[in-house]
Amino acid sequence: MTRVLAIANQKGGVGKTTTAVNLAASLVHLGKRVMLVDLDPQANATMGSGIDKGKVDATVYNLLIGEAQINDVLVKSENGGFDLLPANRDLAGAEVELVEAQARESRLKTALGGISGNYDFVILDCPPALNLLTLNGLVAADAVMIPMQCEYYALEGLSALVNTIEQIRSAANESLEIEGILRTMFDPRNNLANEVSAQLIMHFGDKVFRTIIPRNIRLAEAPSFGKPVLFHDKESRGALAYLALAGEMIRREEEERQQKAAPADNNGEAVRDEPAASPTDAREEPAAPDAAAAHSSNG
Numbered sequence: 001m002t003r004v005l006a007i008a009n010q011k012g013g014v015g016k017t018t019t020a021v022n023l024a025a026s027l028v029h030l031g032k033r034v035m036l037v038d039l040d041p042q043a044n045a046t047m048g049s050g051i052d053k054g055k056v057d058a059t060v061y062n063l064l065i066g067e068a069q070i071n072d073v074l075v076k077s078e079n080g081g082f083d084l085l086p087a088n089r090d091l092a093g094a095e096v097e098l099v100e101a102q103a104r105e106s107r108l109k110t111a112l113g114g115i116s117g118n119y120d121f122v123i124l125d126c127p128p129a130l131n132l133l134t135l136n137g138l139v140a141a142d143a144v145m146i147p148m149q150c151e152y153y154a155l156e157g158l159s160a161l162v163n164t165i166e167q168i169r170s171a172a173n174e175s176l177e178i179e180g181i182l183r184t185m186f187d188p189r190n191n192l193a194n195e196v197s198a199q200l201i202m203h204f205g206d207k208v209f210r211t212i213i214p215r216n217i218r219l220a221e222a223p224s225f226g227k228p229v230l231f232h233d234k235e236s237r238g239a240l241a242y243l244a245l246a247g248e249m250i251r252r253e254e255e256e257r258q259q260k261a262a263p264a265d266n267n268g269e270a271v272r273d274e275p276a277a278s279p280t281d282a283r284e285e286p287a288a289p290d291a292a293a294a295h296s297s298n299g
Contacts, residue, residue, distance in 0.1 A: 001117070002115070002116050002117060002118070002119050002120065002121070002122055003120065003121050003122070003142050003143070003253070004112065004121075004122045004124065004140055004141045004142045004143075005121060005122070005123050005124065005141060005142065005143055005144075005145055005179060006124040006126055006137040006138055006140070006141035006143070006144045006145070007019050007020045007023075007123060007124065007125055007126060007144075007145050007147065008124075008126040008134060008137060008138065008144050008145075008146060008161065009128065009146050009147055009148055009157060009158075009161060010128055010129055010130045010134070010157055010160065010161060010164075011128060011148070011153070011154060011157040012128035013128075013149075014128075014147050014148050014149050014154065014184055014185075015147045015149075015182075015184035015185055015213065016125060016126065016128065016147050017040065017044045017045045017048060017125050017223075018048075018147075018184070018213075018219065018223075019145070019147045019182060019184065019213070019242075020036060020045050020123050020124075020125035021036065021045055021048045021049055021080065021125075021223075021228050022219070022222075022228045022229055022230065022238070022239075022242040023123060023145075023242055023245060023246060023249075024036045024049075024080060024082045024121075024123050024228070025080040025081060025082065025228035025230045025231065025242075026228075026230060026242045026243045026245065026246035027082075027120070027121055027246045027249075027250075028080065028081040028082050029081070029230060029243065029246070030243075030246050030247065030250060032120040032121055032246075032250070033118065033119045033120045033121075034081075034082040034083070034119060034120065034121045034122075034123065035074075035082060035083040035084070035085065035115070035118075035119045035121075035122045035123070036049065036077070036080075036082050036083070036084050036085070036122075036123050036125065037060065037084075037085040037108075037112075037122060037123065037124045037125065037137075038059075038060060038084065038085060038086055038087035038125050039060060039087065039091070039108075039124055039125055039126050039127060039133045039134070039136070039137050040087060040091070040125055040126070040127040040128075040133070041087060041088070041089050041090075041091040041092035041127065041133075042087075042089075042127070043086065043087040043088050043089070043091075044125075044223065045084075045087070045125040046084065046086040046087050046088070047223065047226060048222070048223040048226065048227075048228070049077035049079060049080050049082075049084050049086075049226070049227075049228075050077055050078060050079030050080065050226035050227055051075055051077060051084060051086050051226075053086060053087065053088040053089075054088065056075065056086045056088065057072075058072050058073045059073060059085075059086050059087050059088050059090060059091060060073065060085050060086070060087050060091055060094075060108075061087070061088070061090040061091040061093065061094050063085065063107075063108075063111050064091075064094045064098065064107045064108065064111070064136065065094060065097055065098065065101075065107075066107075069111075069114070070085070070111055070112070070114055070115055073085050073086070079226055079227035079228065079231055080227065080228050080231070083119075091133070094132070094133065095131060095132045095133065098132060104132065104136075105132070105135050105136060105139050105172060106136070106139050106140070106172070107136055108124075108136040108137065108139070108140040109136070109139050109140035112140055124137040124140065124141060126138075130160070130161075130164055135168070138164075138165065138168045138173065138176060139168065139172045139173045139176075141173070141176060142175060142176070142177070143176065143177045143178065143179035144165060144176065144177070144178055144179055145179045145180055145181075145182055146158065146161060146178065146180070146181045146182065147182045147184045147213075148181060148182070148183065148184065149183075149184060149185050149186075149193075150183055150186060150190075150192070150193040150194070150195075150196035150197045150200070151192060151193065151196060152192065152196070154196070155196060155199070158181070162178075165178065178207055179249075180207050180208065180209045180252075181200055181204055181207055181208045181209065182209050182211070182213065182245065183197055183200070183208070183209070183212045183213065184213040185213065185214075185215050186212045186213060186214055186215065187214075187215055197212075209245060209248060210248060211241060211244045211245040211248050212241070213238070213241045213242070213245070214237050214238065214241060216229075216236055216237045216238035216241075218232060218233040218236035218237075218238050218239070219236065219237075219238025219239075222238075228242075229242065230242065230243070
């Protein structure tokens with residue numbers, strides 16, 4: 001069954017595209033079938049996958065406005081090993097053209113319905129804004145991964161995004177859930193980063209991925225070569241971190257599948273040997289931590 005994962009955070013510069021491209025490549029390396037969808041008019045995921053955004057015949061823009069089908073847009077990233085729905089600056093015009101369109105927020109979901117079962121994962125690289133393109137991504141997604149730096153302003157952005165996810169869940173996609181919060185560009189020497197990281201774990205528990213993406217030169221320079229870091233320097237800390245993230249995601253999915261398949265007791269609950277789930281596993285997502293708390297605790 002295909003799992004559609006949106007990589008989203010309205011704050012820019014937190015590693016969304018880096019995560020989308022490198023997670024896609026890492027999942028392929030672990031034997032999964034992956035498609036990456038570039039929903040950002042900047043087209044950084046397209047370029048980072050080794051595809052020239054100026055030379056593609058059709059893009060996600062043509063897909064959203066109904067001018068093309070998925071197979072017309074799909075290209076292969078030879079540098080990443082995954083399939084790609086590319087973008088270019090034309091995508092910025094989609095918001096204007098879709099303003100009065102019918103079912104404008106579910107155009108992507110409808111388009112992706114035609115490839116169900118062809119992939120294990122579809123990864124959506126959302127733009128750094130809570131706009132119609134991001135809305136299309138969140139409506140189409142099964143879950144959201146939130147990359148974030150462990151800094152003061154990031155906490156405020158996280159709070160807004162969690163509220164948006166709740167609204168979309170109520171109005172347009174009741175099955176949408178938070179896949180996890182990914183700490184990116186992490187520097188353990190930074191006291192504030194450690195404090196914010198501790199707050200995230202306190203409020204979100206198991207929703208915070210154990211894998212941490214470090215600051216890494218090889219990771220930062222890989223896009224300039226048009227390839228994921230795994231194919232730029234597979235021994236780098238950045239490459240190893242994204243492989244670990246892909247492994248953690250797969251393990252989580254397998255554990256969830258086993259829990260659903262477990263025999264139920266008389267009350268209809270799955271029988272488990274381990275302790276009961278923590279509050280963070282509940283259907284309703286916890287509120288984001290207060291950014292002011294981190295600021296005051298830092299003195």
